[in-house]
Amino acid sequence: QVQLVESGGGLVQPGGSLRLSCGVSGSISSSITNMGWYRQAPGKERELVASITNGGSTNYAGSVKGRFTISRDNAKNTVFLQMARLKPEDTAVYYCNAEQRLTPYKVLHSWGLGTQVTVSS
Secondary structure, three states: OOEEEEEOOEEEOOOOOEEEEEEEEOOOOOOOOOEEEEEEOOOOOOEEEEEEOOOOOEEEOOOOEOOEEEEEEHHHOEEEEEEOOOOHHHOEEEEEEEEEEEEOOEEEEEEOOOEEEEEOO
16 A cells, blocks of 8 residues: 555636646555546545556546546656646546555555545636
């Protein structure tokens, strides 16, 4: 398990852009494989926004595909989420997730505490 810290959230107008960052705080005992961003809006379940493997393969939720871009810096154990053409429905708390595959059948997940993104005029 690793300690994750998100940053970059804030208030932005519809159509605007925002860049989120998530990095490891402290040391890690196992290499991070997959990383991702999730979000949770009031009254809704937490959902996957985007994920990226250590090899660079990405996956996006249909609602953000084409607008958001996930990237990572493996050397720094940092993941980013570039958000563009933001909509009010993107308003949510965004959480960073990191996966460590200890064995082929043993995976450890870590979560950040979240950062608020509010899209409003």
